[in-house]
Amino acid sequence: MNELPTPTLPLSPVMLPRGSLHRPGHVIPQAGGGGISVAWARNLDEVREAQRLRYAVFAGEMGARLETSLPGHDVDLFDDYCEHLLVRDADTREVVGTYRVLTPAQALRAGSFYSDNEFDLVRLRLLRDRMVELGRSCVHADHRHGGVILALWGALAEFMVRNQLDTMIGCASIPMLHNGVVSGDVAASVWNHVKATHLAPIEYQVTPRLPLPVDQLDGTLAVEPPALIKGYLRLGARVLGAPAWDPDFNTADLPMMMRIGDLPPRYRRHFLGC
Known part of the structure; x- marks a missing residue:
């Protein structure tokens, strides 16, 4: 697989998530059988999997008009600065859920949060040093049950605590x-x-x-x-x-x-x- 080049994901070693919510390879059992696993994307190929799921849901299901540089993928300028959280079906290894996370340091490098484009966030200025932005939340139509969402939220909470961050915003x-x-x-x-x-x-x-x-x-x-x-x-x-x-x-x-x-x-x- 193509490794993610340094300019594309310029996080410091302290902020780069390592591992997953559970032990590597650990499967979270789901009601009715099967299971899921959750981890952070480590290379460009894995980010592309999240972007394909986003395109299928946002453009295919919702009819969104997406300006994208890669056909069949939801790609924007913030993706290069974000961490991408992936939930996979344990049997098929298909990405069935995703979030992207923009940290304070990366928001500075990107020039803003995505939400800055939609809202005047001046009243949150004192929170920005410990504030992350969640975005592009997306779950495959066949997996819209509590387990996938809980897995995403659990990993996000662990990431926040580990990196001494205390506030999440998003649209x-x-x-x-x-x-x-x-x-x-x-x-x-x-x-x-x-x-x-x-x-x-x-x-x-x-x-x-x-x-x-x-x-x-x-x-x-x-x-x-x-x-x-x-x-x-x-x-x-x-x-x-x-x-x-x-x-x-x-x-x-x-x-x-x-x-x-x-x-x-x-x-x-x-x-x-x-």
């Missing part, structure tokens, strides 16, 4: 399609629901650069937040403000923040062993 997407029609009503309704119970304090709130006009939409629909957003909220995440509209992905993106210290005790025990 959680809400599809704009409702009953076959492109509409922002679902996103407005989800926003009205979560802001009543999970809005961050004013000192951490951010503003979208391309706001979704939530005040002009029907925000009274009886809809549930997407599963990933519900999972973040159960882990103690906070919503940082109103959603931005992402026209390329045709989604409404909620800015979210999760801090290790806010993990509920049951999840701290599960992810961190304390």
